[in-house]
Amino acid sequence: MVLNRLFNLYLMKEFFKILRRFVPPYKKYLILNVLFNILAAFLTLFSFALIIPILEMLFKIKDVHYEYMAMGAGSLKDVVVNDFYYYVQESIASFGPVMTLAGLAVALVIMTALKTGTTYLSLYYIVPMRSGIVRDIRNYIYNKITTLPIGFFTTERKGDVMARMSGDVAEIENSIMASLDMMFKNPVMIIVCLTMMLLISWQLTLFVFILLPLAGMVMGRVGKRLKRQSLEGQNQWGLLMSNIEETLGGLRIIKAFNAESKVRHRFHRDNQVFYDISNKVARRQSLAHPMSEFLGTTAIAIILWFGGSLILDGSSSLEAPTFIYYMVVFYSIINPAKDLSKAVYSVQKGLASMERVDRILNAENPIADPQQPVTLDNKPHTITYTDVNFSYGTRQVLTDINLTIRPGTTVALVGQSGSGKTTLADLLPRFYDVDSGSITIDGVDIRSLRVSDLRGLMGNVNQEAILFNDTFFANIAFGVDNATQEQVEAAARIANAHDFIMDTDDGYQTSIGDRGCRLSGGQRQRISIARAILKNPPVLILDEATSALDTESEVLVQQALDNLMKNRTTIVIAHRLSTIRNADLICVLHEGRIVERGTHTELMNLNGHYRRLVEMQNL
DSSP: HHHHHHHHHHHHHHHHHHHHHHEEEEHHHHHHHHHHHHHHHHHHHHHHHHHHIIIIIISSOOOOOOOOOOOOOOOOHHHHHHHHHHHHHHHHHHHHHHHHHHHHHHHHHHHHHHHHHHHHHHHHHHHHHHHHHHHHHHHHHHHHHHHHOOOGGGHHHHHHHHHHIIIHHHHHHHHHHHHHIIIIIHHHHHHHHHHHEEEEEEEHHHHHHHHHHHHHHHHHHHHHOOOOOOOHHHHHHHHHHHHHHHHHHHHHHHHTTTOOHHHHHHHHHHHHHHHHHHHHHHHHHHHHHHHHHHHHHHHHHHHHHHHHHHHHHOOOOOOOHHHHHHHHTTTHHHHHHHHHHHHHHHHHHHHHHHHHHHHHHTTTOOOOOOOOOOOOOOOOEEEEEEEEEEEEEEEEEEEEEEHHHHHHHEEEESSTTTSSSSHHTTTTSSSSSEEEEEEEETTTTTGOOOHHHHHHHHEESSSSSSOOBBBHHHTTTTTSTTTTTTHHHHHHHHEEEEHHHHTTTTGOOOOGGGGGGTHHHHHHHHHHHHHHHHOOSEEEESTTTTTTTTTHHHHHHHHHHHHTTTTTTEEEEEEEEEGGGGOOEEEETTTTTEEEEEEEEHHHHHHHHHHHEEEOOOO
16 A cells, blocks of 8 residues: 555656646646636536436425525525525426426536536647647657767667657657546546535435446447547658658768758648647547537436426326436546546556657767867868777777878778778768767867868768658758759759659659659669759768669769769778779778778789779679
8 A cells, every 4th residue: 555655656746747847838728728627517516406406396305485585694505595496496386397397407408518618628728738748749859869969879779769759759648638637627527426426315326336337338429429530630640750760761861961950840840730630630539528428418408308297297107316316327427437547557658658758858969069169161171080999889890090081082991891981981970979089170170160060061972872752852952951943953964863853744843752762773873962962062971872773873873973073072982993993092991990091003002902802893
C-alpha cells in the first residue's frame, strides 16, 4: 500500500512536470476547459433534480401540500425547493398530471442540452491545447534533429527516431488528456452522479454497477455513429512521416547547403496543416459523447412521459419507482467511470514515451558556434590539416594527418574501404570535430567560424545523389535562396542536365519522385551537380561521385564534374583511379594514415600502395 501511494505520487510529480513544460502557452484553453467542466457538473446535478419531483409528486411517493413562500421566509434552498414544488402542484391542478409530466420532460431536455453543450465546449476548448502541444513537441524534435551532428545518428536508428515523433508523441498526448480528465472532469462528474443516486436510493447504486456494461455498450454505439474517419488527416500524417524520413536520410546535404531553415519551414508548414485537420477531426469526435448523451436523455424524457402516462392512467403494471430508478441509472456515471479507469495506465505509458522523446530533446550538440566567430571571404583558401586525430568511440579512424590543400587545386584521396577517406573529408565541414590537432582555412581554425558560414564555403556531391520529393527546380535551388529560373537553367546546362529536364512533361516543375526515383542514376547525379554549381562554392567535396554509374553515364557526369571543378579547390574521394589521374595531389590512405602522396606519375614511380591499387583496377 505504501509503495503504491509513493508510485502514485511519483506519477503526479512527473505529470506536473509535463504540464509545466508544455501547457503554459495554452493556459486560457485549460482555464476554459475547467470552467465548463465545473458548469457541466452543476447542470448535471440540476438536470437530475428534475426527476425527483416526478418521483415524489406525480407518482404519489410523497403526497404533501405546498404553500408559496416569499424570499426571506427561510433559507434560500428551502424557499427554492418549496416554491418549485408549489408551482408543480399548481400545474397539476390547472393542466393535469400528464401535461405537467410533459412540461417536466421538456425542462429535463433543456437542462440536458445546456449540460451537454457545456460538456462539448469543455472538449472544444481543450482540442487546441491537445493538438498544439503535440504540434510543439514535433517541432521541438524536428528542430533538434536538424541541429544535432551526424554523429548522433550513427548510434540512433532512423525508424526509432521516427517512432518517437509519431507513436511516443501520441502517447504523451493521450497521457495529458487522460490526466486532465482524471483531475478536473471525471471526479466531479462521478461525485455528482453518486450523490444524486444516494439521495434517491442506496439500492440504485448497486443497480448501476449491474447495468453499467449494458448502458456503456448502448451509449458507445450511439457515439460510434457520430465518428467519421478522416482520410485527409491520414494522408497528411503520411506526408509528415515522409518529410521526416527525407530529413533524416538527407541530413548531410541539408547541413552542407545550410538548408536547415528551409526544411524547418517546410515541415512547420505541413505540420500546421496537420494541426488544422486534427482540430477539425478531434472536435467532430468530441461531439460524439455529449451528442450521444443528449440523444439518450431525449429518448429517456420521451419514454418517461409516455411510460409515466401509462402508469398514471393505470394501464400498465410497471412500477413507477423501478421505472424512474432505471432512468436515473441509465443517466449516471458510465463515461466518467470508464475514462477514470483508463487514466492511470495512460499516464504511465505517456511518461515512458516522454522519457524516450527527452533522449532527443536533451541531447547535447558538440558542434557549436563560437562566441566570437571569425568571418572569411567567399573565395578559394588554403586548407591545412595539422596533426589531426579522430576516432569513432574507441575505434581510431585517422592518425597524425598532415595535409595542405592550396587554393584552386584538386586533391584526391584514395585507398581501400575503411581507410578514412570520407571521414577526412567530413571533418572539413564539421560534420564531426577532430579529437586532437586542427583544421585551418588561411590559418583560421574552422572551429572559430560559424558552422553555417563554414558550410557556406563548400559544396557536396556524394556517391548517392540525395534528392527530395519535389520538382527539378526545387532540388537544384535547394541550397540557394531566391534563385531565379535563369540561374537554375544555367546551372543545369553546365551539369549536362538541361536537355533531359526539358524532355519531361512540365520541365523544371516536374516532380522527380521520392529520392529521385523517376530518374536514372546518372540523371540524379547530374541534378546534384547542378545543385552544387548553383551554390557556386569555393571548396568542392566529391565523394565517389561516379563510382556507381555505368560507362555512358559516367562520361556525362565526368564532363559535368570537370565544368564544376574549374577554378575551385576540390577534394575528390575516388575508387576509380582513372578519374583522378590529373589531380594536383593524390593522397593514399591506409589504416587511417597518409602513407603516400604526390602526382599520378610520382606515385607510380614509388612502386608502393598506389601502384598496387592501379594495377588491381587494370586487372
